[in-house]
Amino acid sequence: MTEAGKSPKERDPEAVSRFVELFAGRLTDAGMARMPARVFAALLASDDGVLTSAQLGDQLRVSPAAVSGAVRYLSQTHLVSREREPGSRRERYRVHSDQWYEAVTNREALLRHWQSALREGVTAVGAGSPAERRLRETLEFFEFIEVELTDMMRRWREKREAAAGR
Amino acid sequence: MTEAGKSPKERDPEAVSRFVELFAGRLTDAGMARMPARVFAALLASDDGVLTSAQLGDQLRVSPAAVSGAVRYLSQTHLVSREREPGSRRERYRVHSDQWYEAVTNREALLRHWQSALREGVTAVGAGSPAERRLRETLEFFEFIEVELTDMMRRWREKREAAAGR
DNA sequence: CCTTAACTTCACAACTTTTTGAAGAAAGCG
DNA sequence: CGCTTTCTTCAAAAAGTTGTGAAGTTAAGG
Numbered sequence: 600m601t602e603a604g605k606s607p608k609e610r611d612p613e614a615v616s617r618f619v620e621l622f623a624g625r626l627t628d629a630g631m632a633r634m635p636a637r638v639f640a641a642l643l644a645s646d647d648g649v650l651t652s653a654q655l656g657d658q659l660r661v662s663p664a665a666v667s668g669a670v671r672y673l674s675q676t677h678l679v680s681r682e683r684e685p686g687s688r689r690e691r692y693r694v695h696s697d698q699w700y701e702a703v704t705n706r707e708a709l710l711r712h713w714q715s716a717l718r719e720g721v722t723a724v725g726a727g728s729p730a731e732r733r734l735r736e737t738l739e740f741f742e743f744i745e746v747e748l749t750d751m752m753r754r755w756r757e758k759r760e761a762a763a764g765r
Numbered sequence: 766m767t768e769a770g771k772s773p774k775e776r777d778p779e780a781v782s783r784f785v786e787l788f789a790g791r792l793t794d795a796g797m798a799r800m801p802a803r804v805f806a807a808l809l810a811s812d813d814g815v816l817t818s819a820q821l822g823d824q825l826r827v828s829p830a831a832v833s834g835a836v837r838y839l840s841q842t843h844l845v846s847r848e849r850e851p852g853s854r855r856e857r858y859r860v861h862s863d864q865w866y867e868a869v870t871n872r873e874a875l876l877r878h879w880q881s882a883l884r885e886g887v888t889a890v891g892a893g894s895p896a897e898r899r900l901r902e903t904l905e906f907f908e909f910i911e912v913e914l915t916d917m918m919r920r921w922r923e924k925r926e927a928a929a930g931r
Numbered sequence: 932c933c934t935t936a937a938c939t940t941c942a943c944a945a946c947t948t949t950t951t952g953a954a955g956a957a958a959g960c961g
Numbered sequence: 962c963g964c965t966t967t968c969t970t971c972a973a974a975a976a977g978t979t980g981t982g983a984a985g986t987t988a989a990g991g
Contacts, residue, residue, distance in 0.1 A: 609891030618886035625879050630796030634979075643903065644886055646896050652938070665980055667939055688937050688989060694899070699906045713791050720784035720810055725775030730812050733860070737809065740865045740921065747917045755909055800949075818968065828951055833969055854958055854967050932991105939986070947978070956969075961962100 615644050616658070634661070634669040639678055642694040649682075649693045677701045703752055710745050714738060781810050782824070800827070800835040805844055808860040815848075815859045843867045869918055876911050880904060 626636035
């Protein structure tokens with residue numbers, strides 16, 4: 600019934616599903632766990648950027664437990680937010696428009712950890728050694744990246760704002 | 766014998782080992798497999814940035830097979846190069862000074878994969894939908910990042926050259 | 932309040948990845 | 962040439978991760 604005579608069909612569920620799995624695979628390559636990656640990709644490709652737990656389980660063919668685990672991770676990392684539909688016990692999960700901004704910003708915490716590990720290394724190998732020089736240079740690189748990343752995200756924000764107010 | 770009266774001891778093997786494992790942990794968090802991460806960290810902290818297979822296995826307490834697998838991966842990704850000591854069957858592995866430069870550059874291939882996945886998504890969800898707008902914006906973000914990353918690495922290279930010729 | 936839908940938690944099973952030991956191949960050295 | 966050291970490969974064991982079913986918790990709706 601839904602298949603019949605509706606002009607060129609805009610949304611091809613099979614193609615969307617292929618995209619979801621493909622993009623989730625790329626996210627997995629980049630280090631995200633599989634299930635969170637699949638859930639995130641599904642939300643990204645959903646019409647309104649909002650899906651219920653049941654819809655997610657249904658589309659991805661996984662148990663409610665798997666969805667639960669994935670969205671817990673995703674909301675902890677601020678990649679999706681949960682909302683309660685008033686007058687219902689269904690929970691809805693939403694992707695944000697500033698998701699990537701958030702994701703990159705979170706990387707900065709990771710960078711700090713690397714820097715602190717390197718500082719320990721610098722003292723451990725002893726002053727004046729080639730190893731010390733190497734570790735210092737590495738530390739410098741990370742410090743450079745941190746500053747650059749901040750600038751970069753500022754430029755992205757400005758660019759977004761310019762496009763929005765156009 | 767080696768322990769006795771040598772002024773303030775420069776290199777504390779135990780502290781170095783702690784650093785190696787700590788830093789390897791950070792690399793693992795970032796998605797690198799454990800053994801390559803440990804080998805890379807050990808090389809980074811080594812005196813000359815060069816170690817033999819035996820030295821690596823010894824320091825990390827793993828079998829030659831594990832070292833072999835790790836260095837194969839690391840040399841494929843250009844983070845480490847192998848060199849044969851002339852007149853010996855020992856292989857030596859070396860970290861490069863431009864290691865991080867290489868690592869970031871390699872990320873750009875990954876970015877391209879993301880972009881191509883997103884382009885598939887844009888056609889799959891159908892024209893004019895909110896999903897299409899969302900995916901296009903995401904694609905734009907990745908394109909932005911790719912350009913910025915290139916610029917950033919150019920600036921790092923220039924900074925390095927300036928420091929070298931000082 | 933009791934019923935029931937919806938989500939969560941947890942122990943365990945299925946699956947993946949990692950590391951190993953053992954056998955094999957390459958290459959210096961006598 | 963053949964012995965020996967060193968690295969590599971491969972099957973299999975060990976370790977780690979992920980997803981499930983079942984039981985438990987929470988809160989809406991009668």
